[in-house]
Amino acid sequence: MKLTAEEQAMLDGKHGRATQKAMQILTALGMIYEADCMLPVTSVQIAGVSYDNLGDAGLQFLSEMAEGGGKACVLTTLNPAGMDIENWAALGIDPEFAANQRRVIEAFARMGIITTCTCTPYLTGNLPHYGEHIAWAESSAVCYANSVLGARSNREGGPSALAAALTGRTAGYGMHLDEARQPTVTFNVMDRGQGTHWFGALGKAIGERLQALGSRPVAFIRGVPVASLEQLKSFSASLATYGGAAIFHMEGISPEAGLHRPPQETISVQMADLEAAQGSLSDSSASQADFVSLGCPHLSIQEIARIAELLEGRQVTKEFWITTARPTKQIADQMGYTVAIEASGAKFAVDTCCVVAPIKGRFQALVTDSAKACYYAASKNRFQTVFLPFDEVVYAALGEQAALRNEDLQ
Numbered sequence: 001m002k003l004t005a006e007e008q009a010m011l012d013g014k015h016g017r018a019t020q021k022a023m024q025i026l027t028a029l030g031m032i033y034e035a036d037c038m039l040p041v042t043s044v045q046i047a048g049v050s051y052d053n054l055g056d057a058g059l060q061f062l063s064e065m066a067e068g069g070g071k072a073c074v075l076t077t078l079n080p081a082g083m084d085i086e087n088w089a090a091l092g093i094d095p096e097f098a099a100n101q102r103r104v105i106e107a108f109a110r111m112g113i114i115t116t117c118t119c120t121p122y123l124t125g126n127l128p129h130y131g132e133h134i135a136w137a138e139s140s141a142v143c144y145a146n147s148v149l150g151a152r153s154n155r156e157g158g159p160s161a162l163a164a165a166l167t168g169r170t171a172g173y174g175m176h177l178d179e180a181r182q183p184t185v186t187f188n189v190m191d192r193g194q195g196t197h198w199f200g201a202l203g204k205a206i207g208e209r210l211q212a213l214g215s216r217p218v219a220f221i222r223g224v225p226v227a228s229l230e231q232l233k234s235f236s237a238s239l240a241t242y243g244g245a246a247i248f249h250m251e252g253i254s255p256e257a258g259l260h261r262p263p264q265e266t267i268s269v270q271m272a273d274l275e276a277a278q279g280s281l282s283d284s285s286a287s288q289a290d291f292v293s294l295g296c297p298h299l300s301i302q303e304i305a306r307i308a309e310l311l312e313g314r315q316v317t318k319e320f321w322i323t324t325a326r327p328t329k330q331i332a333d334q335m336g337y338t339v340a341i342e343a344s345g346a347k348f349a350v351d352t353c354c355v356v357a358p359i360k361g362r363f364q365a366l367v368t369d370s371a372k373a374c375y376y377a378a379s380k381n382r383f384q385t386v387f388l389p390f391d392e393v394v395y396a397a398l399g400e401q402a403a404l405r406n407e408d409l410q
C-alpha cells in the first residue's frame with residue numbers, strides 16, 4: 001500500500017500519538033482489504049457514541065485519543081448518543097449513565113468533533129456532494145450517502161471513522177471504487193405504495209432477497225416513480241438492516257442509476273411480498289403497546305411539523321418519543337411545533353433514539369413506522385413491535401383506534 005510522505009509521517013508518529021494510532025488503524029484495514037492507497041475524505045460521521053454500547057473500555061479509548069492530541073481535520077459529526085444530552089432526566093435515564101455519557105461527548109469535543117448526535121447528518125449540515133470520498137459509520141446514513149447523494153463511503157466502525165477524522169484519510173477499497181458500486185440484480189417493484197412505512201417494508205423485502213443471494217449483490221430498483229427524502233431515508237435504513245446493503249440504485253431517482261443498464265438477473269417484488277414484510281414486523285397490537293416512537297432514522301422538520309399538526313390540542317396516553325437531531329429540534333422550537341408537541345405529553349428525545357438509549361426492560365411493546373427500529377427493538381431491547389404508517393403511529397400514541405377516524409384516513 002502506497003503512502004504519501006505526509007501519511008508516512010503520521011504513521012511514524014510525527015503528528016502525535018493519537019494521529020499515529022489512527023494511521024495504524026487505517027493502514028491495517030487497507031492491508032486487510034488490499035487497498036492500493038489512502039484517499040482524502042471531506043466528511044466523517046462517527047458511530048459508537050452511546051455509552052450503552054461503548055462501556056468503560058470504549059470511553060477509555062476515546063479519552064486516550066483525546067489526551068494523545070487527536071484533532072479532527074475534516075468536518076466530523078456523531079451518531080446518536082444514549083440519551084438526550086440536555087433533557088436526559090425527563091426520559092428516565094439513570095444519573096450514573098448520564099455522567100458517563102457526558103464524558104464520552106466531552107472526549108469527542110476535545111478532539112474538535114462537532115457534537116451533533118444524529119444518524120441523519122445530511123439534514124444538519126454534514127452533506128457531502130456527488131463523488132466525494134467520505135467515512136461514515138451509521139449504516140442507514142452510509143446507504144443514503146452512497147445511493148441518494150452519490151458520495152462514496154464504506155460502512156466504517158467507530159474506531160476507523162475516528163481514525164479518518166484525525167487523519168483526513170480512508171483506505172481506498174470497497175465503495176470508494178467503481179467495481180463495488182455496479183448493480184448486479186434488478187428488482188421490479190409491482191406495487192405502488194407510499195409513506196415511510198411502505199418504503200421500510202420495501203427495504204425489508206428487497207434486503208432479505210439480497211441476503212439470500214450472498215456475495216455482496218447491489219440492487220437496481222425499477223418501478224418506484226417518486227420518493228421523498230423521508231421515504232428514501234426509511235428505505236436506506238431498512239435495506240441496510242435487512243440486506244446489509246451499503247448502496248442501491250433506483251431508476252429515475254438515485255444519481256448513479258443512469259450510469260448503468262439494469263442487470264439481466266431480475267426479481268419481481270409483488271404486493272404479497274410487501275404485505276408479508278409488513279406483517280412480519282408486527283407481533284403485538286397497538287392497544288397493548290406501551291411505548292411509541294417516531295424518528296428512526298432521525299426525523300426531518302417536515303415530519304415534526306406533521307406530528308405537531310396531528311397532536312395539536314390532544315393528549316397522548318402512552319410514552320411517546322420523538323427522536324431527532326438538536327439543530328432540527330431548534331427549528332421546531334422556532335416554528336412553535338415543540339410547544340404543540342410537548343403540550344400533548346409527547347417527549348422530544350433529542351441526540352438519541354429508541355434503540356441506542358438504555359431502555360431494555362422498561363417497556364413491553366413499541367409502536368413505530370420504522371422497519372429498522374422493529375428489528376433492533378426486538379433483537380436488542382426484547383420489545384414486541386407494532387409496525388404502522390406514520391400518522392397511525394401518532395394515533396396509537398393518542399390511544400385512538402383506526403376505525404374511529406375514517407375521515408382522517410381519506
Ligand code: F3S
Nearest residue numbers: 119295296297353355
Ligand atoms: Fe438512527 Fe437510532 Fe434508527 S441511530 S437509524 S434512530 S436505530
